[in-house]
Amino acid sequence: MNVPTLPKVELHLHLEGAAPPAFIRGLAREKKMDLSGLFSENGAYRYKDFWDFLKVYEAATSTLQRPEDYHRLVLAVLEESAASGVVYSETFLSPDFCGGRDLGAWREYLHAMREAADQAERQFGITLRGVVTCIRHFGPEKARQTARCAAETAGDWIVGFGIAGDEKVGQPKDFRWSFDLAREAGLRLTAHAGEWGGPDSVRAALNDLEVERIGHGVRAIEDLALVDELAERGVVLEVCPGSNVALGLYPTFRDHPIGTMFDRGVKVTISTDDPPFFHTTMAREYEELHRAFDWDEGVFEKIARASLDAAFCDDDTKSKIRAKLETVDA
Numbered sequence: 001m002n003v004p005t006l007p008k009v010e011l012h013l014h015l016e017g018a019a020p021p022a023f024i025r026g027l028a029r030e031k032k033m034d035l036s037g038l039f040s041e042n043g044a045y046r047y048k049d050f051w052d053f054l055k056v057y058e059a060a061t062s063t064l065q066r067p068e069d070y071h072r073l074v075l076a077v078l079e080e081s082a083a084s085g086v087v088y089s090e091t092f093l094s095p096d097f098c099g100g101r102d103l104g105a106w107r108e109y110l111h112a113m114r115e116a117a118d119q120a121e122r123q124f125g126i127t128l129r130g131v132v133t134c135i136r137h138f139g140p141e142k143a144r145q146t147a148r149c150a151a152e153t154a155g156d157w158i159v160g161f162g163i164a165g166d167e168k169v170g171q172p173k174d175f176r177w178s179f180d181l182a183r184e185a186g187l188r189l190t191a192h193a194g195e196w197g198g199p200d201s202v203r204a205a206l207n208d209l210e211v212e213r214i215g216h217g218v219r220a221i222e223d224l225a226l227v228d229e230l231a232e233r234g235v236v237l238e239v240c241p242g243s244n245v246a247l248g249l250y251p252t253f254r255d256h257p258i259g260t261m262f263d264r265g266v267k268v269t270i271s272t273d274d275p276p277f278f279h280t281t282m283a284r285e286y287e288e289l290h291r292a293f294d295w296d297e298g299v300f301e302k303i304a305r306a307s308l309d310a311a312f313c314d315d316d317t318k319s320k321i322r323a324k325l326e327t328v329d330a
């Protein structure tokens with residue numbers, strides 16, 4: 001199995017979290033910002049736990065101050081993803097970081113990101129679509145402003161709405177208004193749940209926000225009735241095994257519940273979340289899953305097809321990507 005050449009579909013990637021550390025250091029240097037405390041001696045991002053990770057993430061993101069910075073970021077991120085064999089990427093974008101939730105500014109950032117994505121598509125053969133995310137620990141009022149930005153720019157490129165951030169702050173139902181607005185604008189919905197919260201957090205996201213996909217969702221494994229319900233209802237989990245291992249949810253890939261969930265018929269997909277933070281790439285996720293569960297090319301092809309089915313883009317885009325999944329030279 002030649003992992004890098006297997007065509008992959010990634011549904012859960014935070015754009016700023018995918019920024020290579022050297023890229024952020026370069027921006028900091030240009031802007032004369034001292035961010036040396038964010039990096040370890042070998043140049044990697046340094047953080048203690050998930051909550052510290054969120055702080056480092058936001059500090060690193062403070063170097064991204066103009067639409068041109070996001071243009072460069074999109075190119076750098078998509079080049080990395082394409083090198084892992086990703087042909088379609090759905091990426092979380094945050095108006096909070098792109099112009100402070102001001103609609104006019106958000107449109108300018110979006111324009112720059114789309115231009116970079118078009119260039120990357122020509123250069124690297126990877127297609128990008130955006131899922132606007134509000135940030136849970138910024139609170140429901142800011143989420144409403146974010147949802148308005150999302151609703152106003154919904155279309156063939158901004159295809160979804162979601163929520164990221166600290167799962168331990170507030171409740172999904174606090175964000176219902178924002179999710180209703182996004183749904184009414186035609187956006188498809190996903191929410192982070194079941195990573196730092198247990199099975200009830202997955203139920204709350206499904207029932208209170210009516211999302212069709214769950215970011216992570218892995219802690220549903222603590223309630224097998226819920227796992228079977230996810231399988232029956234066809235709820236798609238955006239599973240990020242390397243992220244969960246890096247943050248200490250599970251000690252190794254072998255201990256990760258994705259194997260059991262797949263066997264019980266849950267629609268699992270594979271993503272990297274914030275790859276340089278978690279020392280991973282899509283190719284590495286595949287390698288580790290192959291080692292842990294003996295998954296072969298057939299399993300990965302099945303997962304890539306299911307991921308594309310669960311993507312939020314339009315049917316024309318899906319047909320184009322499907323053709324790429326079918327032309328694997330084994």
Ligand code: HPA
Binds near residue numbers: 014017273
């Ligand atoms: N989880 C939750 N919120 C986030 C993440 C993440 O991995 N990255 C950026 N915001």
Ligand code: ZN
Binds near residue numbers: 014164
């Ligand atoms: Zn995430």
